[in-house]
Amino acid sequence: MPTGEAHPRRVGGRIRSQDAHDAVLAAAIELVEELGYQAVTIEGIANRADVAKSTIYRWWKSKALLVLDGYRTAVGQRMPEPDTGSLAGDLTAFATALYxxxxxxxxxxxxxxxxxxxxxDPAFAQPFREWVESRRAVVLTLLTRGAERGELPADADLEAATDHLFGLFWYRLLVGHRPLTAKEAPAHVAQLLQGLGGTESR
Amino acid sequence: MPTGEAHPRRVGGRIRSQDAHDAVLAAAIELVEELGYQAVTIEGIANRADVAKSTIYRWWKSKALLVLDGYRTAVGQRMPEPDTGSLAGDLTAFATALYxxxxxxxxxxxxxxxxxxxxxDPAFAQPFREWVESRRAVVLTLLTRGAERGELPADADLEAATDHLFGLFWYRLLVGHRPLTAKEAPAHVAQLLQGLGGTESR
Amino acid sequence: MPTGEAHPRRVGGRIRSQDAHDAVLAAAIELVEELGYQAVTIEGIANRADVAKSTIYRWWKSKALLVLDGYRTAVGQRMPEPDTGSLAGDLTAFATALYxxxxxxxxxxxxxxxxxxxxxDPAFAQPFREWVESRRAVVLTLLTRGAERGELPADADLEAATDHLFGLFWYRLLVGHRPLTAKEAPAHVAQLLQGLGGTESR
Amino acid sequence: MPTGEAHPRRVGGRIRSQDAHDAVLAAAIELVEELGYQAVTIEGIANRADVAKSTIYRWWKSKALLVLDGYRTAVGQRMPEPDTGSLAGDLTAFATALYxxxxxxxxxxxxxxxxxxxxxDPAFAQPFREWVESRRAVVLTLLTRGAERGELPADADLEAATDHLFGLFWYRLLVGHRPLTAKEAPAHVAQLLQGLGGTESR
DNA sequence: CATTAACCGAGACGGTACGTCATGTCTTGGC
DNA sequence: GCCAAGACATGACGTACCGTCTCGGTTAATG
Structure with a gap:
């Protein structure tokens, strides 16, 4: 999966340096860890990575896109797609990982x-939304599979259920009024499924 | 009226100009409406309000605190504290207003x-959190009242339920992947209460 | 001699506080000594003197006038008006004190x-010049007395001689390229008088 | 050409804009002429020169250094180094130009x-002193040459004589109590040399 | 194998807003 | 009417990054 941005057919010229590219991603992640997102600057990343500012701009349009890219690279595709056989099991596994x-x-x-x-940054909103959607899709898949197995009423609002799951996660993360621990996952999932009229509580 | 920041008992000195204070809040709100939060600057607010920048800094430490203040002033204490007699009714009323x-x-x-x-901005995180808590408290009150009426199991996690309600709201608001309309409120509340093991669905 | 500025006949009201006035002068001198002229501010003086800024502005129009006033008060009228009987003696005494x-x-x-x-500050230039003139007048007096005694040619340019004396002093003081010590005074005076065609070298 | 500040050998980077550099110096001189030194601001210079403030700060640390630079550029190296054959002639030529x-x-x-x-500004004192020294050096050269020709006693204090010359000039300039005209130069030089015990008056 | 075009580093450029500072004026209540 | 307190409008400060640009120099694929 080509990170940075794809570019048109080259007709000559030096090829882009993979080293520089990787150094930038690594520097970005390091700096976010050290200083926090806010305090990180493109100039700071360029210095840390020993790379010219223009090289960064050639690959990424903004700090946000760069950090998102770095985050995916560093953290990897950690969102599991569990398949435990039951919807409750799948969601609990997912939520535990998420939390x-x-x-x-x-x-x-x-x-x-x-x-x-x-x-x-409106220009970042869309790529970000797409990334969020890709994570929502995982949960939607689990729910759909459960519904197909008859574990949910036919009219259950799966989209809303997905948003409930992520909504709680993000709300706690962003507001920080209380921590969110993996232990809470099963209870939340149970509550969620019961709210959907699921059959798991029998 | 907790606007600007309270300051200790004055023992002299020119009295604070209410005009300047109000003009700043009004300008802040206007500009957020016109340009969006991001594009608003303290300098811009000062210009629009015909007020010195230093006057703004004297009373508000950051754009965020100013805008939060302006928001409260302009929008007022609109969060209702409904009392319909039933928990479902109260929550639905609240959620409808929220959405x-x-x-x-x-x-x-x-x-x-x-x-x-x-x-x-870490310095803003705390005041913001306090404001968020004040809104959470309203919902917690409703839930507590319902629980006292026996509409909820004794062991229901009211905090989590509150976060579910606001979590969905904020998640939709922030990600913007799908709109959130007042019509959805009753269904979400029903689902929430059912998840809590409430008795309302009988 | 009334420092600050004279003010019209009062027709009532609280009398000006001599304490405040003196405290301001003292604070000004202290602060110039501690921080240097440049770093001293009216606000700083007001704080140090425990006096309101407006009280300072009521008496002095600018920091410069205040400091000049304080300087005169603190340092006093130290410029001697020697009378040794000979021009060379008088000038040497004066120059030694000056240096x-x-x-x-x-x-x-x-x-x-x-x-x-x-x-x-053009507004300060004139009061300053007047103060400088008052010091020049001392030297001019000495020179005139010497001329009347026949120690100088009739056509000697006493004004220029005065400026020579002060010019060297100020130049060294302002540029700071080399120190100016009292020991040098006699040689400089001798040179000055010889330049004027004086009779002192016999 | 010692303009702006010399900077180390470039190894890359956009080349310094001569246009911007010149425009800044020109604007600085213009504004000093129009408004006087005091009223000139870095921001004003930036506006007049159509240059970013940061560009100015990149090359000059303060208004004073910039103006000094502009002054040298605009006025040029006007201090003559006359060689008339006699010390009196040289000094008179110099003083006439100076006045x-x-x-x-x-x-x-x-x-x-x-x-x-x-x-x-202590940070400016040193560069300024160096510039002053460069002008003093011219006069010292003239005096030294005269001394070598036997026009002065061996023990004449040339440094003091130099300070006498510049001292009078600056004193009149700074205090402004009386104008200084080129016509006065010969008389002052004559007096100076006679004070030194020179042989020119025979 | 030379050309050539895109790459890379460095870093100057025009901008914009920042948050601070001191100014001199003003408006209170208290003496 | 003076005084302490301190809010006010003003305006420049020097800083920090932004995103763009212009260099000299490098490195492939193309012709």
């Missing part, structure tokens, strides 16, 4: 920064 | 901007 | 600050 | 401003 993010300061800082940027 | 915020672009812009700022 | 200023950091700092201010 | 500065308002304003700044 676990709260225990990693780098991830917390990054997610909060990215969400903030999505509010402030 | 209604989505229909006012100014409020949406402001809330998104403030939430973003709370992520980026 | 001695260089050894007092407070006086050096103050004089340099005042001269600077006279360049930058 | 002539008084007739150019721009130069007067600039010199007074720079001298003032040197008193107030």
């Amino acid at each position: 676990g993010v709260s225990e990693h300061p780098l991830r917390v800082r990054t997610l909060r920064g990215l969400m903030a940027e999505a509010q402030l | 209604g915020v989505s229909e006012h672009p100014l409020r949406v812009r402001t809330l998104r901007g403030l939430m973003a700022e709370a992520q980026l | 001695g200023v260089s050894e007092h950091p407070l006086r050096v700092r103050t004089l340099r600050g005042l001269m600077a201010e006279a360049q930058l | 002539g500065v008084s007739e150019h308002p721009l130069r007067v304003r600039t010199l007074r401003g720079l001298m003032a700044e040197a008193q107030l």
Whole structure:
């Protein structure tokens, strides 16, 4: 998966330096961890990565896109797509993994920064939304599979259920009024499914 | 009226200009509406309000605190504290009002901007959190009253339920992947109460 | 001699506080000594003197006038008017006292600050010039007396001689390329008088 | 050409804009002429020169250094190094040129401003002193040459003589109690040389 | 194998807003 | 009417990053 941005057919010229590209991503992640998203600047990243500012701009349009990219690269595709056989099991596994993010300061800082940027920079809102959608899709898949197995009423609002799950997660993450621990996941999932009229509580 | 910041008992000195104070708040709100939170600057507010920058800094430490103040002043204490006699009724009334915020672009812009700022500016995070808590408290009150009436199991997690309600709201607001309309409120409340094991669905 | 500025016949009201006035002068001198002329501010003086800023402005129009006033008060009328019987003796005594200023950091700092201010603030240039003239007058008196005694040619340019004396002093003081010590005074006076065609060298 | 500040060998980077550099110096001189040193601001210069403030700060640390630079550029190296064959001739030529500065308002304003700044800003004092020294050196050269030709006693204090010459000039310039005209130069030089015990008057 | 075009580093450029500072004026209540 | 207190409008400060640009120099693929 080509990070940075795709570019048109080259007809000559030096090829882009993979080293520079990787150094930038690594520097970005490091700096977010050290300083927090807000305090990181493009100039700072360029210095840390020993790279020219223009090289960064050639690949990424904004700090937000760069950090999002770095986050994906560093943290990887950690969102699991569990398949335990039951909807409750699948959702609990997912939620447990999701809530676990709260225990990693780098991830917390990054997610909060990215969400903030999505509010402030319209150009970033869309890529961010797409990334969010890709994570919502995982949950929707689990729910759909459960519904197909008859574990949910036919008229259950799966979209809303997904938003409930992520909504709680983000709300706690962003407001920080109380921590969110992996232990709470099963109870929340149970409550969610019961709210949907699921059959798991029998 | 908790606007600007309270300051200790004056023992002399020119009295604070109410005109300047009000003009600043009004200008802040106007500009957020016109340009969006991000594009608003303290200098811009000072110009619009025909007030010196230093006057603004004397009373508000940051754009975020100023806008939060202006938001409270302009929008007022609109969060209702309904008392319909039933928990379902109370929550539905509240949620309907809450979701209604989505229909006012100014409020949406402001809330998104403030939430973003709370992520980026640690100094603002706390005042913001306090404001959020004051709104959570309303819902907690409703839930507590319902529980006392026996409408909820004794062991229901009211805090989590509150976060579910606001979580969905904010998640939709911030990500913007789908609109949030007041019509959805009753269904969400029903689902929430059913998840809590409430007796309302009988 | 009324320092500050004279004010019209009072027709009632609280009498001006001599305490406040003196405290201001003292604070000004202290602060110039501690921080240097440049770093002293009216606000700082007001704080140090425990006096309102407006009280200072009521008496003095600018920091420069205040410091000049304070300088006169603190340093006093130290410029001697020697009468040794010979022009060379008189001038040497005067020059020795003048050069001695260089050894007092407070006086050096103050004089340099005042001269600077006279360049930058046209409103201060005139009072400053008058003060300078009052010191020039002392030397002119000595020279005139010497001329009347026949110690100088009739056509000697006494004004120019005065400026030579003060010019060297100020130049060294302001540029600071080399110190000016009281020991040098006799040689300079001798040179000056010889330049004027005086009879002292016999 | 010692303009702006010399900077280390470039190893890359956009080349320094000569246009911007020149425009800044020109604007600085113009504004000093129009408004006087005191009223000129860095922001004003930036506006007039159509240049970013940061560009100015990149090359000059203060208004004083910028104006000094502009003054050297605009006025050029006007201090002559006359060689008339006699010390009296040389000094008279020099003094005449020096006194002539008084007739150019721009130069007067600039010199007074720079001298003032040197008193107030320690960081500027040194560069200013160096510039002053470079002008003193010219006179010292003339005197030394004269001494070598036997026109002065062996023990004459050439440094003091130099300070006498410049001292009178600056004193009149700064205090402004009486004008200084080129016509006075010969008389002052004659007096100076006679004070030194020179042989020129025979 | 030379050309050539895009890459890279460095860093100057025009901008914009920042938050601070001191100014001199004013408006209170108290003496 | 003076005084302390301190809010006010003003305006420049020097800083920090932004995103763009212009260099000299490098490095492939193309012709």
